[in-house]
Amino acid sequence: MIATNSMSFSSRLSLRVKVNLTIVSIFLLVLALVTTFAVIHERDRLMDFAERQATEMTTLYFDSLNTMMLTGTMDQRSILRHKMLARDEIIEARVIRGQPVIGQYGPGYSDEVPLDDYDNEALRGNQVTYISTKGTQRMITVITPFKATESTRGVNCLQCHNVPSGSVNGAIRISYSLSEIDAAVEEELWTTLWTNLVLFLIGLLLINAFLKAWIITPLAELGKVLTKRSQGDSEVRAKVDRADEVGGLADAFNTMADNVNAGLEREHNAAVELQHKVDQLLEAVNKVAEGDFSAEIKLEGEGAIVDLGESLQIMISYISLSTEQKKEEVETLERKVNQILNVVTLASAGDLTGVVDIEGDDAIGKLAKGVQGMVSSLNTLVAQVQRSGIQVTSSATEIAATAKQQEASLAEQAATTNEITVTATEISATTAELTNTMDEVAKVADRTRISAARGHEDLEHMETTMQQIVEAAVSIASKFEILNEKARNINSVVTTITKVADQTNLLSLNAAIEAEKAGEYGLGFSVVATEIRRLADQTAVATLDIDQMIKEMQTAVSSGVLSMEKFTDQVRRSSEDVNQVSSQLAVIIEDVQEFTPRFENVQQGMHFQTQGAKQIKQAMVQLNESAQQAVVSIRHSNSAIDSLNDAAQSLQSGVTKFRVNKPGQY
Amino acid sequence: MQYVKFNLDEFRYVLSITDVIEIIPYVKLTSLPNLPDYLAGLFNYRGSSVPVIDLCSLFLKRPCNKKLSTRIIVVEVIGKNSVKKMVGLMVEKATEIIKVEEDSFMDAGVYGDDLPYIGPVIADSAGLISRIHPSEIFLQIDNEILFPAA
Known part of the structure; x- marks a missing residue:
C-alpha cells in the first residue's frame, strides 16, 4: 500500500496525469507566445499597409486636385x-489651404481652414500621421503637406x-478607417488559436x-x-518480453527474486539443523528432570552447541x-x-497376631x-473377652427364638378367631x-298363581273369539x-260397447265421406x-267412465282379497x-x-340358622379378647429379651474386631 | 270444406275428405322382408293390394300404437309420371271430421325442403292444425318402391 497521506500533492x-499536466503547461505557454507574436506582427504589417494606403490617398487626392487646377475646374472641387468621401474606408477627406494660397485666392470653403494642431503642424511642412478613436x-x-516647387509631381506650381x-501651399488630410484591419486581425487570431x-x-x-502502451x-x-x-x-516472476527500460526492470526483479529465494532456503536449512540439535538437548534435559538418567546426547559436528551437549552428558552421569x-x-x-x-x-484393625523382628540399638x-x-498384652486380654461374649449371645438368642414362636402362634390364633367371627356375622x-x-318370594308366588289363573280364563275367551274371526274372514x-x-263380466260388456261405439264412429266418418262424394x-x-x-x-x-270405475x-277388490288372506293367516297364527x-x-x-308348603320349611330352617350363628359370634368374641391379652404379655417379655440380645450382640461384635492367637501360643 | 282430423302425438293434421276414399279400422297387414320402416305392409282392399304407409314411422320415427282409434285412411295419390295409385295412411286418433272455410287457412311461417309436412295452418282453441296433401308425402319417400319404373 502506498501511504498517500504523507506524500506531497505532486507525488500522489x-x-x-503528470505527463499530461507538463504537456498542457508547455503548450499553453507556446500557444500564448506564438499567438501573441503572430497577432502583433500581423497588426504591424496591416497598420503599415493602412498608413501607406492613407498616404497614397492624399497623393491621389492632390494629383486629382492638381489636374482640376490645370484644367481650370477648381470651382467644382467639392x-x-x-467622391473621396464616398469610399467606405475614408472617413475624412479634406484640403487645408495654406497662407500663400489664401493670400492669392482667398480663404476658400469653411472646411478648407486648419481645424486643429495636427493641421497647423502639416502646414508648417511636416508629414503628420496619428491614430485616433472615434x-x-x-x-x-495622414496629413501630407504639398510645397510649391518647379516640379512638384511633374508640374511647375510656380507658374x-x-x-x-518650397513654401507650403496646403495639405491634404485623409482619415482612413481601421475597422477592416482590426476585423482581419481578430479573425486571424481566432483561426490560429483554434x-x-x-x-x-x-x-x-x-x-x-x-x-499507456509503452x-x-x-x-x-x-x-x-x-x-x-x-x-x-x-514463485511469481515478471514477464520479460521487451528490451527497453521496463523489460530491464522486470529482468532485474526476476534475478533479485531468485537470489532472495536461494538465501531464504539456506537460512531455513541452518535453522532446522540447529532446532534439531536443541531439541535433542532439550529431550535429554527433560528426561533427567523426570528422573530418567539413561539419556545419551550424541551431537555431530562442531560448535558451541556440541560442547554444551558434552558438558550436559557429564553432568547427567554425575547426578545419576x-x-x-x-x-x-x-x-x-x-x-x-x-x-x-x-x-x-x-493391631489398630484388630489383628493382634503381628510380629516385629527388627534387631539393633x-x-x-x-x-x-x-x-x-x-501387642502381646492386648492379645491375651481380648481372647478372654471374646470367649465370654460368645456364651452370653448364644443363650439370649435361644430365649428370643422361643418367645417369637409363642407370639406367632398366638397371633395366628387371633387371626383365625377374627375370621370365624366375621364369617359367623356374615352368615347371620x-x-x-x-x-x-x-x-317376598312366597308372596309373589301366590300373586303369580292368582294372575295366571285369571290369564288362563281370558285366553280361553280370546281363543273362541279368534276362531269366529277366522270364519268371518x-x-x-x-x-x-x-x-x-262380476266386475270382469261388466268389463267385457263395456269392452263390447266400446267396440260398437268405435265402429259407429268409423261408420259416421265414412258416411260423411260418402255424403261429400254425393255432393249436393x-x-x-x-x-x-x-x-x-x-x-x-x-x-x-260413457263407456270410458264405466271402464275406469x-x-x-x-283393483280395490284384489287388494281387499289379498289383505283378507293375510289377515286370516295372522289370526290363525295368533290363535295357535x-x-x-x-x-x-x-x-x-x-x-x-x-x-307354598316348601317355602314354609325353608323359612323355619333359616330362623334356626340365624340363632346358631349369633351364639358362635359371641363365643368367638370372648376367645379373641383373651388371646389379645396373651399377645400383649408376650410382647412385653419379647422386648426384654431383645434388649438382652442387643447388649450381648454389641459386646460380641466389639470383641470380634480383634484377631488373637490360639490359646497357648503365648 | 270438410277435413278428417288426426293426431301424431301432440301434432295435429287435417286431410281434405275429397282426397279420402274410405277410413277403415286397423287390420292385420301382410308384411314383406326388406321393406323400409315407414311401409307397414300390404292389405287386400276390395280386391286390390294396397300398401300402407305408417305416418308415425315417417313423421315420429316410431310405429303407430295398436289401438281402436288407430285407423287406415285409404287415399288415391298421384305419383311419378302422373300414375294414380291407392295407398293406406296409418294414423292415430282419426275420429273426427271438421268443417273449415277455405279462407281460414293461413301461411305457417316456416319453409324449406327439410320441412315438407307443414302446409297451411288453421287455429282452434287447442292451437294450430296443419293441413297436408297426400301426394306431398310421397315427394319425400322412395317412389321407386310404390310406383312402377317408366
Missing part, C-alpha cells in the same frame, strides 16, 4: 471631395502660384496512447507481480550416580518402618521392641336377608272373489252422419299362539301352587 498524481471605430489619419519655391488547439488535442491523444501498462503489470511477491508468493546411593539408604530405612507400621496397622530397634510388647346377616327374600274372501268375477244430394246425409258420430263419441266417453273396483300360551300358563299355575 499518476504518471499519466465633387472630388464627395466612437468604437479606430482610424489612422500659377506667386510664391517662393487550429493550434485542435492540433494540440490530437497530439495529446497520441502521446497518451503511446504512454510505459503505464507494463509498469502496472510489473506492479501486480511485485504486490504478489510482497504478499508471500515467492549420587542419586543411586541416596536411594539405597532410604530404601533400608523404609523397609524397617514399614514392618513396624504393618504390625501397628494390623538404634531408635528404630527400640521402637520395634516396645510395639511388640504392647345373609340368613336374615334370605328369610326376608323368602317371605274366510267368508269375506269368498264374497270378494264373487265380486271380482248428400248434404242431408252428412248431417245424419255427424249426429251418429256425436252419439258414438258420447257412448265412448270397474278397473278401480277390481294363544293356545300354546294358555297351556303353558296352566303348567305354571300348578308349579306355583306346589311351591
Whole structure:
C-alpha cells in the first residue's frame, strides 16, 4: 500500500496525469507566445499597409486636385471631395489651404481652414500621421503637406502660384478607417488559436496512447507481480518480453527474486539443523528432570552447541550416580518402618497376631521392641473377652427364638378367631336377608298363581273369539272373489260397447265421406252422419267412465282379497299362539301352587340358622379378647429379651474386631 | 270444406275428405322382408293390394300404437309420371271430421325442403292444425318402391 497521506500533492498524481499536466503547461505557454507574436506582427504589417494606403490617398487626392487646377475646374472641387468621401474606408477627406494660397485666392470653403494642431503642424511642412478613436471605430489619419516647387509631381506650381519655391501651399488630410484591419486581425487570431488547439488535442491523444502502451501498462503489470511477491508468493516472476527500460526492470526483479529465494532456503536449512540439535538437548534435559538418567546426547559436528551437549552428558552421569546411593539408604530405612507400621496397622484393625523382628540399638530397634510388647498384652486380654461374649449371645438368642414362636402362634390364633367371627356375622346377616327374600318370594308366588289363573280364563275367551274371526274372514274372501268375477263380466260388456261405439264412429266418418262424394244430394246425409258420430263419441266417453270405475273396483277388490288372506293367516297364527300360551300358563299355575308348603320349611330352617350363628359370634368374641391379652404379655417379655440380645450382640461384635492367637501360643 | 282430423302425438293434421276414399279400422297387414320402416305392409282392399304407409314411422320415427282409434285412411295419390295409385295412411286418433272455410287457412311461417309436412295452418282453441296433401308425402319417400319404373 502506498501511504498517500504523507506524500506531497505532486507525488500522489499518476504518471499519466503528470505527463499530461507538463504537456498542457508547455503548450499553453507556446500557444500564448506564438499567438501573441503572430497577432502583433500581423497588426504591424496591416497598420503599415493602412498608413501607406492613407498616404497614397492624399497623393491621389492632390494629383486629382492638381489636374482640376490645370484644367481650370477648381470651382467644382467639392465633387472630388464627395467622391473621396464616398469610399467606405475614408472617413475624412479634406484640403487645408495654406497662407500663400489664401493670400492669392482667398480663404476658400469653411472646411478648407486648419481645424486643429495636427493641421497647423502639416502646414508648417511636416508629414503628420496619428491614430485616433472615434466612437468604437479606430482610424489612422495622414496629413501630407504639398510645397510649391518647379516640379512638384511633374508640374511647375510656380507658374500659377506667386510664391517662393518650397513654401507650403496646403495639405491634404485623409482619415482612413481601421475597422477592416482590426476585423482581419481578430479573425486571424481566432483561426490560429483554434487550429493550434485542435492540433494540440490530437497530439495529446497520441502521446497518451503511446504512454499507456509503452510505459503505464507494463509498469502496472510489473506492479501486480511485485504486490504478489510482497504478499508471500515467492514463485511469481515478471514477464520479460521487451528490451527497453521496463523489460530491464522486470529482468532485474526476476534475478533479485531468485537470489532472495536461494538465501531464504539456506537460512531455513541452518535453522532446522540447529532446532534439531536443541531439541535433542532439550529431550535429554527433560528426561533427567523426570528422573530418567539413561539419556545419551550424541551431537555431530562442531560448535558451541556440541560442547554444551558434552558438558550436559557429564553432568547427567554425575547426578545419576549420587542419586543411586541416596536411594539405597532410604530404601533400608523404609523397609524397617514399614514392618513396624504393618504390625501397628494390623493391631489398630484388630489383628493382634503381628510380629516385629527388627534387631539393633538404634531408635528404630527400640521402637520395634516396645510395639511388640504392647501387642502381646492386648492379645491375651481380648481372647478372654471374646470367649465370654460368645456364651452370653448364644443363650439370649435361644430365649428370643422361643418367645417369637409363642407370639406367632398366638397371633395366628387371633387371626383365625377374627375370621370365624366375621364369617359367623356374615352368615347371620345373609340368613336374615334370605328369610326376608323368602317371605317376598312366597308372596309373589301366590300373586303369580292368582294372575295366571285369571290369564288362563281370558285366553280361553280370546281363543273362541279368534276362531269366529277366522270364519268371518274366510267368508269375506269368498264374497270378494264373487265380486271380482262380476266386475270382469261388466268389463267385457263395456269392452263390447266400446267396440260398437268405435265402429259407429268409423261408420259416421265414412258416411260423411260418402255424403261429400254425393255432393249436393248428400248434404242431408252428412248431417245424419255427424249426429251418429256425436252419439258414438258420447257412448265412448260413457263407456270410458264405466271402464275406469270397474278397473278401480277390481283393483280395490284384489287388494281387499289379498289383505283378507293375510289377515286370516295372522289370526290363525295368533290363535295357535294363544293356545300354546294358555297351556303353558296352566303348567305354571300348578308349579306355583306346589311351591307354598316348601317355602314354609325353608323359612323355619333359616330362623334356626340365624340363632346358631349369633351364639358362635359371641363365643368367638370372648376367645379373641383373651388371646389379645396373651399377645400383649408376650410382647412385653419379647422386648426384654431383645434388649438382652442387643447388649450381648454389641459386646460380641466389639470383641470380634480383634484377631488373637490360639490359646497357648503365648 | 270438410277435413278428417288426426293426431301424431301432440301434432295435429287435417286431410281434405275429397282426397279420402274410405277410413277403415286397423287390420292385420301382410308384411314383406326388406321393406323400409315407414311401409307397414300390404292389405287386400276390395280386391286390390294396397300398401300402407305408417305416418308415425315417417313423421315420429316410431310405429303407430295398436289401438281402436288407430285407423287406415285409404287415399288415391298421384305419383311419378302422373300414375294414380291407392295407398293406406296409418294414423292415430282419426275420429273426427271438421268443417273449415277455405279462407281460414293461413301461411305457417316456416319453409324449406327439410320441412315438407307443414302446409297451411288453421287455429282452434287447442292451437294450430296443419293441413297436408297426400301426394306431398310421397315427394319425400322412395317412389321407386310404390310406383312402377317408366
